[in-house]
Amino acid sequence: MNILVYSGDGTSRASVIHSVNSLRSLVGQYYDVMKIDDKALLTEPWEDSTSLLVIPGGRDLPYVRDLSGPINKRIRNYVHAGGRFFGICAGAYYAADRITFEQGSPLEVQGSRDLKFFPGECQGAVYPGFVYESESGARAVGIELHQEPFAQDQLRFGGMRIYYNGGGYFVDADKCPGTKILAWYKDDPGQIDLEITNKAAMIACQVGQGLAVLTGVHPEYDATRMDPRNPEYGPQPNIVTQLMEKETERRMFLRSVLGLMGLKISSPESGNNGAAALLSGAIPGIPAITPLYLASIQSSYTTELAKTLLGLADPNGQIQEANDTFQLVPSLQHPIPVHLPALAEAEDGEEEPRITKNIVLCSTDPPSTDLTPEFDMVLFFRHLERIRQQALVHQNPFGGDYKFGNSLMYGQVVTSTQTMLDKNFDLCQQLPDGLVCNATIQVSGRGRGRNSWISPPGCLQFSMVLRHPMQATHASAVFVQYLVGLAVVECVCSLPEYSELPLRLKWPNDIYAEVPLEHPSQGQAGLIPKMIKIGGVLVNSNFSGSEFLLVIGCGVNTTNPNPTTSINHIIRRHNKVTGKNLALFSQETLLAQILFKLEEFHKRFLGGDGRGFAQFEEMYYRWWLHSDALVTLTTITPHKRVRIKGITLDYGLLKTVAVDDHGRDIVGEEYQLQPDGNSFDMLKGLISQKA
Structure with a gap:
């Protein structure tokens, strides 16, 4: 599920960045926190996959200009149907029934607003001195919590201070139906309108089945990411110093607010350890990056690869790459260096923490499970070898000369397996064909487009280096993503007695599972089983000589029932319904099965008498979800109703044919639709051009 942070015109860049970073640090293990603009809010089918929509601070009038009409209607419908909305500062003004801002000044803004989540007026600024796009009017203001909503968290923060810059208060919030006050501004001589007391600073509004939390202060602002040397904050000690003193409390407060909204949150930091983590530059709430262990199915492979990597390293054993720095550790017996994180600018201009990554070269044997408790590398290699031997016994025509999975680089907690291979091209060029990098937890996993793959424990996630010959014109590299998804489904469902498991493929790159109905009566009532995403595929390509250097990324939820469902959960349900006792998968066995099946498919794809993907067409359609499905094509005007017929065998485009008002094909x-240019939400029957 996603958390969307609006980043369109009018938003404060600082508020967007703080919102994204704070949310990722608190809930990033369970939700994909991403930015979204007005175009995507209008055209993308975002509602069903969104747990929270955030409108951050900035300027209200551009929001009115860009979101009024159909977008506001979609936002209201989303919240009314059970969605959650978080409006901060300008986002809170915008979500009120009426706004009065800086009345009588050149900055005055007044008027009604469409969302009306708060059925009253948001009036501000509470403190004087506000200046657009400036910190000169910013303050560290005191707030007083309403104890009842936070009683479970035992929040009793005396003197808590939160960043403020131009926010409003919610007039007579205590008298408005469906509204609960979460916090008040503390009475302060610096406030405007001292005669008005008990100004509500944060409220929760029941909206249909959903909830909107609106705040005039900025609980998303992380003091550790603010620069106290900025002259607009005034001489030190200044507001950043005041905020830093209460940073741990702010994080706990924001945790509690998100918890009130029903979000799943990581465990809180405790006592002085949390404060120490903040001062050291660590990112609270996100697991620390762990070493990468490099081992192979044969020790000689690791020895050769170690020579190659040492040839890329400087005298200190470091490989300085475009995106990452890697520290080579010669063996398991050598101490593992400790590296402090440093902030670096990301592609979108935001700052993100970067840390040198240790690669431990295991030239003799893979590490024991004492070092890698969540993944047994010995078990993986043993299972991979067993599958290959069985294939040779059965005279598999595509057996022998195996590569996929011969070398494995595993880390319990990594940034992103895909990024480490794809964004460090010089290193990737030197890695052997079929090398796999996998992890138990990714803190910034990558998906297609702006998506990230959320990877709590229990989700198998890996990336693999694959060299694909450019001269194989009959076997276009675009089909590799289809082969990976097909390999995931086939490696499970082709096993004896597993063929009835409801795994499916969604064009172009997702793996879905059918969640059975809880009771036969639901089927009699006309309900149909729900389809839930359990995996995805991402393939990045570069040119290297006469071949494509592909980095294949794949994530499959194997054992964790959150946030959707898992392969093992489906197997358990199947066993319960059928009375069978099918074995569950471990991370090690499933990875070995996928790699073996993918290598078999890729060999057949390149060979097979030049038939390319035609060899897999029947198998692919057996598992995919879309045969003869009717959808709406919105990439053209007027929109067109079409029927899905299949994919083209040259470039893997989606084939559709228009239908008339009676659903008959128009000859x-x-x-034909490109997989990289279209978004396909099968549940809504919608195809739309990606933003």
Whole structure:
């Protein structure tokens, strides 16, 4: 599930960045926190996959201009149907029934607003001195919590201070139906309108089945990411110093607010350890990066690879790459260096923590499970070898000369397996064909487009280096993503007695599972089983000589029932319904099965008498979800109703044919859609151009 932070025109860049970073640090293990603009809010089918929509601070009038009409209607419908909304400062003004801002000044803004989550007026600024796009009017203001909503968390923060810059208060919030006050501004001589007391600073509004939390202060602002040397904050000690003193409390407060909204949150930091983590530059709430252990199915492979890596390293054993720095550790017996994180600018201009990554070269044997408790590398290699031997016994025509999975680089907690390979091209060029990098937890996993793969424990996630010959014109590299998804489903469902498991493929790159109905009566009532995503595929490509250097990324939820469901959960349900006793998968066995099946498919794809993907067409359609499905094509005007017919065998485009008002095919009116240019939400029957 996603948390969307609006980043369109009018938003404060600082508020967007703080919102994304704070949310990722508190809930990033369970939700994909991403930015979204007005175009995507209008055209993308975002509602069903969104747990929280955030409108951050900035300027209200551009929000009115860009979001009024259909977008506001979608936002209201989303919240009314059970969604959650977090409006901060300008986002809170915008979500009120009426706004009065800086009345009588050149900055005055007044008027009604469409969302009306708060059925009253948001009036501000509470403190004087506000200046757009400036910190000169910023303050560290005191707030007083309403104890009842936070009683479970035992929040009793005396003197808590939160960043403020131009926010409003919610007039007569205690008298508005469906509204609960979460916090008040503390009475302060610096406030405007001293005669008005008990100004509500943060409220929760029941909206249909959903909830909107609106705040005039900025609980998302992380003092550790603010620069106290900024002259607009005034001489030191200044507001950043005041905020830093209460940073741990702020994080706990924001945790509690998100918890009130029903979000799943990581465990809180405790006592002085949390404060120490903040001062050291660590990112609270996100697991620390762990070493990468490099081992192979044969020790000689690791020895050769170690020579290659040492040839890339400087005298200190470091490989300085475009995106990452890697420290080579010669063996398991050598001490592992400790590296402090440093902030570096990301592609989108935000700052993100970077830390040197240790690669431990295990040239003799893989590490024991004392070092890698969540993944047994010995078991993985043993199972991979057993599958290969069984294939040779059965005279598999595509057996022998195996590569996929011969070398494995595993880390319990990594940034992103895909990024470490794809964004460090010089290193990737030197890695052997079929090398796999996998992890138990990714703190910034990558998916297609702006998506991230959320990877709590229990989700198998890996990336693999694959060299694909450019001269194989019959076997276009675009089909590799289809082969990976097909390998995931086939490696499970082709096993004896596993063929009835409801795993499916969604075009172009997702793996879905059918969640059975809880009771037969639901089927009699016309309900149909729900399809839930349990995996995805991402393939990045570069040119290297006469071949494509592909980095294949794949994530499959194997054992964790959150945030959707898992393969093992499906097997348990199947066993319960059928009375069978099918064995569950471990991370090690599933990875070995996928790699073996993918290597078999890729060999057949390149060979097979030049038939390319035609060899897999029947198998692919057996598992995919879309045969003869009717969808709406919104990439053209007027929108067109079409029927899905399949994929083209040259470039893997989606084939569709237009239908008339009676659902009959219109001969000759066909449309082909590119997988990289379209978003396909099968549940809504919608195809739309990606933003």
